[in-house]
Amino acid sequence: AGPLVLNDNVVISYSGPSGGYIKLGTSSTAECFTGAGDMTFLSVGAIAHSLYGNNTNFTGDILIKSGSVRLIGANALSATNTVFIDSQNGATFIINGQNQTIAGLNDGENGGGVVINTNDLRTLTLGGCGTYSFSGPISATTATNLAITVALTGQGTQTLWGDCTYAGATLVNRGTLLVNGSLAAGSVVTVGTNGTLGGNGIIRGPTTVNGTLAPGGNDRGTLTFGGNAIFSEKAKYNWDYIGGTGDVVSVT
Numbered sequence: 001a002g003p004l005v006l007n008d009n010v011v012i013s014y015s016g017p018s019g020g021y022i023k024l025g026t027s028s029t030a031e032c033f034t035g036a037g038d039m040t041f042l043s044v045g046a047i048a049h050s051l052y053g054n055n056t057n058f059t060g061d062i063l064i065k066s067g068s069v070r071l072i073g074a075n076a077l078s079a080t081n082t083v084f085i086d087s088q089n090g091a092t093f094i095i096n097g098q099n100q101t102i103a104g105l106n107d108g109e110n111g112g113g114v115v116i117n118t119n120d121l122r123t124l125t126l127g128g129c130g131t132y133s134f135s136g137p138i139s140a141t142t143a144t145n146l147a148i149t150v151a152l153t154g155q156g157t158q159t160l161w162g163d164c165t166y167a168g169a170t171l172v173n174r175g176t177l178l179v180n181g182s183l184a185a186g187s188v189v190t191v192g193t194n195g196t197l198g199g200n201g202i203i204r205g206p207t208t209v210n211g212t213l214a215p216g217g218n219d220r221g222t223l224t225f226g227g228n229a230i231f232s233e234k235a236k237y238n239w240d241y242i243g244g245t246g247d248v249v250s251v252t
Contacts, residue, residue: 003030003053006037006060014043014067021070025052028073028098034058043067048094051076062093065108070094070118077102079127085136087111095122095146103128104158112136112162117146121168125149126158126175135161135181143167143186150177150195159199159217170205172197178217179203185226193234199223206230214238215247222248 004024014022022043025032032053033039040063041049048068054075061082062069066089071077079101085093086108093105095117104126105115112135117124122145126132129152138160140146147168150158152175159178167186170177172195179197183189185204191197191211198214204226213235215223220240229251231237239247 003055004033004035006033006035006039006058009038009040009060011040011042012049013041014047014049016047021048021050023050023052025073028052029054031055031057032073032076036060038063040065041067041069044089063108064091064093064113065089066091068092068094070096071098071100072096074098074100076100079103079125082106082128082130082132084108085113085115085134087113087136090114092116094118095124099123099125101125101127104130104132104152104156105134105160106132107135114139116140117166119145121145121147123147123149123168125151127151127153129153129156131155131157131159133159133161137162138164138166140166140168143184147171148187149173150175152176157217160201167205171195172211176214176217179223180217191235196238197223198238202226208232209235212236212238213249215249216240220245220247222250224250224252226252 034057038060082103091113115138117140146166156175173192176196178199179201182202189207195211198217200221206227
């Protein structure tokens with residue numbers, strides 16, 4: 001049988017016994033679903049929807065309104081798929097089987113849910129071209145087993161408002177990462193020459209900036225560093241100064 005073709009938006013709902021997984025596909029390499037329709041997941045109880053396959057032709061979004069969705073195939077999603085995670089009904093996005101790439105992370109209708117890695121070391125790459133904003137926590141059952149790479153294209157921006165406790169590396173290779181919440185002390189942050197780091201939050205780990213530092217993002221603000229902050233000779237500082245006040249960098 002061929003892949004499931006999503007020509008329109010679909011809702012995948014489950015309300016049966018708790019425990020176990022519901023598989024969308026069985027292969028980690030074959031194409032399991034394709035098309036431009038969005039996929040909304042609803043489930044009651046401790047059940048996880050597992051996404052398999054090499055689905056690079058799927059261009060819709062993933063909306064997790066309740067229950068869990070976990071990724072198994074290395075290309076189960078891609079840089080064309082935005083993931084929305086709601087803050088209610090246990091909505092959880094699980095990075096599980098492989099390193100994963102998505103467009104970006106967004107809140108659901110009621111706020112931001114949970115992003116977690118429950119397996120060995122995995123990297124979640126954010127590679128879209130839009131503006132994304134997520135207020136939920138990002139973590140791993142073993143803190144060092146999740147790393148984040150920001151590789152957004154064009155004017156792509158990811159804002160993180162939550163308490164991120166993962167302790168793998170945070171790489172800002174392209175695009176803009178705005179931290180309005182916090183990054184953990186164990187996460188070593190590196191900003192590449194084509195990356196921008198900003199926001200009004202707290203970055204607790206050691207940070208090296210080879211690209212652009214932009215406290216506050218699009219307006220005046222204070223970005224706080226709780227560890228060593230190193231600015232290379234290539235680094236740039238994007239400073240807003242309006243009405244007698246400007247951006248602040250605080251190193252504690």
